Amino acid sequence: MTIFRHFLKKSTDDLCLMEAAQILRDQPDSAILLDVRSDEEWNEGHLPGALHIPHDQIPQRAKEELPQDKPLFVYCRSGHRAGLAKKDLEKLGFTEVHNVGGILDYKGELLREL
Numbered sequence: 825m826t827i828f829r830h831f832l833k834k835s836t837d838d839l840c841l842m843e844a845a846q847i848l849r850d851q852p853d854s855a856i857l858l859d860v861r862s863d864e865e866w867n868e869g870h871l872p873g874a875l876h877i878p879h880d881q882i883p884q885r886a887k888e889e890l891p892q893d894k895p896l897f898v899y900c901r902s903g904h905r906a907g908l909a910k911k912d913l914e915k916l917g918f919t920e921v922h923n924v925g926g927i928l929d930y931k932g933e934l935l936r937e938l
Contacts, residue, residue, distance in 0.1 A: 841871075844897035844924040845932060848873060855895040860909040861927070865901060869934030871927070879905040882912040895920035902926035 848857055852873070859870050860879035870876065877885050879900065890896065896918060898906040903925040913921045927934075 839897075839922050839924055841897075841899050841924045841927065841930050842932070844899075844922070845871060845930070848897070853894075855897055856890060858890070858896050858898045858909070859927075860898055860900050860905050867937040869927075869936045871899070871930065872933065872935050874899075879909040879912075882909050883916070886913055886916055886918070890918070892918055895922060897922050897924045899924050899930075900926055902928055 844855070844857060848855060857871060857874040859866055859874040859876045860882065861870075861876075862878055863876075866876045875890070877889060890913075896913060898909050898913070898921060900906040900909070903923060906923040906925065910921045910923045
């Protein structure tokens with residue numbers, strides 16, 4: 825059993841951003857890490873390898889910019905907007921969407937836009 829399958833056997837509430845980041849370090853092509861914070865928040869610092877679509881732009885951009893054949897690990901600042909984005913993504917037909925919480929709980933390195 826891969827580490828990825830081990831974590832996905834938990835309920836989505838049990839998967840946190842630190843675990844999602846570890847999964848993607850171990851298996852980089854296994855899922856997509858999606859940051860749904862504002863442009864300003866993204867520029868202040870985001871996780872390496874994350875894609876960025878602000879939560880209010882999900883309905884317009886997700887189908888064109890995100891693969892539907894990979895799990896999505898969605899995060900924001902605290903987890904609230906990630907939950908809203910999760911609902912929007914599921915309405916659009918994405919089936920493996922996981923709210924992994926907020927960047928406030930992340931203890932790793934962040935990338936910053938200049």
